[in-house]
């Protein structure tokens with residue numbers, strides 16, 4: 554069996570999907586949901602499964618696969634419909650076998666975007682479940698990314714008792730842009746293997762600076778955008794507990810803001826004047 558013909562998903566042993574997949578133009582399929590740009594023999598886009606500024610998500614019509622060099626998501630047309638549209642294996646196969654592919658415009662609303670990994674129902678596709686905080690035997694996180702090389706910066710997210718929850722790495726891309734990749738220690742529920750994985754924090758995601766919040770229980774909280782900004786603030790404003798969150802403006806709703814409840818919070822907008830809309834939890838926290 555070739556790489557291309559590997560069946561995907563649950564129940565795959567009973568259904569031969571190779572013939573079906575051989576008839577599918579995976580770029581045409583994914584292009585219905587993700588704005589793809591031609592790049593040589595492949596297509597690319599900013600990954601729909603993780604936050605990034607430059608495209609790491611590649612689609613190969615010749616191989617019949619998509620792959621993200623950032624977060625590692627990988628699969629065929631069936632896997633894409635399962636992961637991106639939330640279909641189960643049989644529905645994804647049925648969708649590809651019918652005349653009409655499910656589209657975001659047709660029928661009911663697509664399910665809310667889910668994190669690509671470790672979520673309920675995705676075990677067959679991605680068996681990795683983040684372990685937070687990282688256990689003592691996790692060891693040191695990787696120094697570099699196999700594709701992106703050495704990071705420019707890394708930041709360790711710590712819980713209130715100073716245990717590492719995971720990391721955020723910032724890489725410089727070949728085009729001079731930046732790419733942010735989260736890293737967590739995760740367990741493979743199928744094989745039992747445990748290792749550091751390039752995966753997002755599970756939602757709701759932790760704040761950056763939970764250790765500072767705990768160390769300064771009475772301090773006013775200064776909420777800034779970006780881990781680097783938080784570190785800079787912490788260095789010059791020791792009277793504040795300076796915190797941030799993963800994923801920037803786009804990911805505000807994915808964060809666990811509850812540690813700010815009951816704290817006095819000053820939200821400091823980024824210098825580029827992109828104002829961060831306050832969440833209810835933030836407003837509640839500020840009002841408290």
Ligand SMILES: [Zn+2]
Nearest residue numbers: 600603621624
């Ligand atoms: Zn990705």
